[in-house]
Amino acid sequence: MDDDPIGRLLADPPDLPVRHGLAEVVDAVRSRGVVVVQAPPGTGKTTLVPPAVAAAVPGRVVVTQPRRIAARAAARRLAHLLGEPVGATVGFSVRGEHVTSAATRIEVVTTGVLVRRLQRDPELPGVGAVVLDEVHERHLDDDLALALLADVRANLRDDLAVVAMSATVQAERTAALLGDAAIVAVPGALFPVDVVLAPPPPRVARTDERGVTPAFLDHVAATVARALEDRAGDVLVFVPGAGEVDGVARRIARLDVDVRPLHGRLPPREQDLALRAGPRRRVVVSTAVAESSLTVPGVRVVVDAGFSREPRTDHRRGLAGLVTVGVSRSSAEQRAGRAGREGPGAVYRCWSATDDARLVPHAAPEVLTADLTSFALELACWGNPRGAGLALLDEPPEAAMAVAHEILVGLGAVAADGSATARGRAVAAVPADPRLARALLDGATLVGAQRAAEVVALLSDDVRAPGGDLVAALRAARRGGGGTWRSQTARLRALVPAARGDAQLTDDLAVGLVVALAHPDRIARQRPGGSAYLMTSGTGAALPPGSGLAGLAWLAVADADRGAGRRDATIRSAAPIDLDLASEAAPALLGTHDVVEWANGSVVARRVRRFGAIELSSAPLPDPPRALVADAMRTGLRREGLGLLRWSDAATSLRQRMDFLHRSLGEPWPDVSDEALLAALDLSGVRSFARFDVLQALRGLLPWPAAARLDDLAPERLPVPSGSSVRVDYSEDQPVLAVRLQETFGWRATPRLADGRVPVLLHLLSPAGRPAAVTADLESFWRTGYPQVRAELRGRYPKHAWPEDPWEAPPVRGVRRPR
Structure with a gap:
């Protein structure tokens, strides 16, 4: 009997469709070293391909998953098939949790963990192969890991085997990126799935400016009840976020079933409950984590709300976050496929036939929509600023990379040329967004290492406190916070030296200071005479109704979003701060500027003290610089038109003649349209439009020596x-x-x-x-x-000449009787 557990598994593998493609995968790994496996969900690729690769190459096989929950689940399933505990032949490593041993041959990790290992040591010593799973999801880490591995194979380790696996990947593009990889396509073997369209009633809106409506969640819950009555088996419900998971779970709690929530913020124990069959019928209410990378046993019915969460960034306002968008067609098909893994099933889609026809084919890759600050820092640390020379599936947008570069320069993480600094490498070593890493490193000395770690842990988990009060959320976490926050706090605390900080600083202000260190562009002051706020970035923001933070003069905003049709962003989480602490967090934003501007029909000159876009004080500027006055006057002309100038008849006539010659003859006669004059008129030294000689300015634009012919070409x-x-x-x-x-x-x-x-x-x-x-x-x-x-x-004007022959008649000025 084979003593190798992997050998025993491969000798008698589970009856999964991918088993028939394993020999082709192994041949490609041995002959080319790179292979793309294209297989729909449910074919068993995550279960059987890693053992097959492990049997074919020396060294450890590292398998990536896009999420921690998927990494733990994949390792546990494979260990179960081997008849071993996790940590023996199969282990896993995710943020804050490592279950491996010297005997581990297959290690399942999140893609972010792999990227950090590559940054520490690109040669990946002891690793014989990397299996990238679910690359079709096109998360930033997925694209980055693929590009870095292609670079490693090309320049450091041509013996490192790389296998890319996906449900819907564009196989040819990925194969070309990896260097002419073999493509192994495995057909699916799903049972038939009935598609039932279950749109909400006509008066129920699916979303509004705040997101998914409560009335629509009522409809989703009603559809779940209908599916339970119509069909057999467990039900898997897809909603966009953790808030909607909780909302639907509450609405169906009265049903005679076990309701299991499933999303990334839950403790592992609660996640495991959703991933194991139970003694009673179950309804698993999940985010997109269950779409393709997890196996949820017993499911024969899917209820799809038709939404997902995707990262979006408003670069102009400096706001980034997850937004609710309609599901793509490929994701809808994958969700439906969950109902057909164990037998014939059904999917209830909570949208209409019209909506169905409008589904986009695929979700946009994160590199095209997300905040790229972390991505840009990783590229800089790799030695390829802006991704130059790396094989990326999609080039990052220039505008987004420019914003990321500006942020990283402000953090001191990259130099002007984009190369990573020593501080940048220290920031990148913290498993958090670079802005949060900066807040941890700098905040530890200001507020104490423990408090800095607590706040950064709270921010990294994207906590949305009731009323937007982040301090209240921190106190609640301290009283009874989940293990996830506590373990994250401990991990972050271990990354910084012991420091007590300012012991006199209250928790309220300490939280605000850490938030301000992370997001100096979101420090906000209440607008005079109003309840809304202005952030240092220039973006307006407002607290949600009933917030306990209302009325505070200064806030440090951790999270805000701006929905369509809203002038101001809505503050989702913030903490109090004062100007002194805000200035300590962002001294570069403080400055005094001479402001000369056009306002209320005249030039206004002031010396202004600003904190970013926030005006702190101002005083009249008695002798403003001439250049600034000229710019302000030009702004006035641009806003209100050239009618502000005093146009004499002679000036108007000259402009019209010059315009005629420009249109008729072109060069060298100048364009004297409004836009051209705004650019060409010399306003230097002019302090009043009343004193500006328009005629002389126009004469200054006349081209010489051609101007000498003005009266010949266009006589007055x-x-x-x-x-x-x-x-x-x-x-x-x-x-x-x-x-x-x-x-x-x-x-x-x-x-x-x-x-x-x-x-x-x-x-x-x-x-x-x-x-x-x-x-x-x-x-x-x-x-x-x-x-x-x-x-x-002639009859109307008989006293005037009306000759029969005008050719020969003499011209007449006044009245002359006809002869």
């Missing part, structure tokens, strides 16, 4: 046959000459301007000064138009 006046000199109107697209018809007798050709390129549009006036005819072709008018005009007007 034109002589007419009567001897009069008539002004030309350049205000329209074509120059207009308005002249009495009698003064043009004998004029055979239409005058032309701009070197003969543009004919003048003649407005031929009646003796009363009204237009009798409009023409740009005088010769044609005398021949065809004049006879009709003469017939209409």
Whole structure:
């Protein structure tokens, strides 16, 4: 009998679809060293591929999972199949929990743990292969680990086997990134799943500006009750977040079933209850953690609320967080597949056929939507700032990387060229967002190591305190906080030297100071005369109704989000702070600036003391710099228009003539449109529009020596046959000459301007000064138009000349009886 537990398992593996592809996977690992396994959920890839790889390569096999709950569950299932406890042949390592031994040959880890190991030692000594599971989820750590492993294989260890596994991965792209990897496709073997559309009643909105509505959660709960009545087996319910898990669980608590919540914040013991079959029928209410990387036994029915949580970042306002979005089609299919693993099942989709037709094919990769600060720091520590030279599935957006770079420079984590500093490497060693790591490292000396660790642990778990009061949340955690917060606090505390900090600082202000160290751009002051706040970033924010923090002058905001259609962000968690502590947390935001701006129709000059975007005080500035005055005046012109200038008739005429020549001849005649003049007018030294000589400024724009021909190309006046000199109107697209018809007798050709390129549009006036005819072709008018005009007007104006032959008749200025 084989003494090797892995050998025994592979000799008689469970009847899972992937067993038929194991030989192909092993051949690819041995021949190429890289392979992509494409298999839908339920095929057994997480269970059987790692043992097969372990049997084929020397050294330990490291298997990644995107979440801690999935890593623990995968290790326990595989150890169970081997008939051993976890920590023997199969172990796991997640943040704060390591269950391995010298005998461990397969170690399941979160992807973040693998990235940190690669950063510490890229050669991964003792590791023979890495199996990346669930890479289709496209978390930032997944993309980063894939790129780093490709770099390691190319430059350090070509013997390191890499297997990428996914339910919906674009296999060709991943294979190319890994260097022409083999692709092994394993077909699924799901039982039929009936699809039942169960949209909410017409008057029930699925979401509003605050997220999923309570009325919709009522509908989800009602759908669960309907599914329990219609179908057999356990029910798996998908909702977007932990709050909705608790909401649905409360609503169905009265049903005669065991209700098991499942999400990442639960203690491991409660998570395990959801992942084990029980003595009674169960309803497991879960976030997306159960979508593809976990096995939930006994499920024959899925109720899908149709939502998921994805990271989104508002770079302009400096706000990032998880938002509720509609589920993608690929995720909906994976969720439905959970009902068909053990037998025929059904999925109840809480949306309409119209909504179903609008589902996007796939969720967006996190690299395109998430805050990239941690990602950018990891790239810098690897030696590839901004990812240059790394094989990433998608290039990170330039704007998001620029924001991340700015944040990291502010933390002192990277230099101007993007390379990691010693402080940056210390920040990266803390298993938390770089901003929280900075708060831990710097906060320990200011508030004490223990308090800093407690607050950072609270922030890293994304705690949303009732009323937004983070201090109250900390006190509640101290009284009866779960093991997750306590263990995280202990881990963080161990990373910093012992320090007592300022013992006189109250918990309220200590929490605020740590939050301010993490998010200096979210320090906020109450707006004068109102209840809302202005953050140092310039973003407005408001507390939720009934918050105990209302009325405090200063807040350090830990979490805020801004929904569609809302002017101000909603503060989800914050703590009190004062200006002195805020200045200690973010001294770079304090400064005095000379502000010269256009306000209320005039230039206002002030010396302003600011804390970021928050104005602390101001005083009049008696002698403002000329350049700032010019900029302010230009702003005024841009806002209110060039009508602020004093336009004389001569200036208006000159501008119109210059505009005509620019349109007709182009260069060198300048553009004098509003936008062009705003850019070209020299306002230096000007303190009042009333004193600004527009005519002289326009003359300064005339091109020399071409300007010497201005009067030839666009004359102010034109002589007419009567001897009069008539002004030309350049205000329209074509120059207009308005002249009495009698003064043009004998004029055979239409005058032309701009070197003969543009004919003048003649407005031929009646003796009363009204237009009798409009023409740009005088010769044609005398021949065809004049006879009709003469017939209409000679009776009305008998004292004026109306000759039959205008070609030969003398021009007349005033009244002259016809002969």
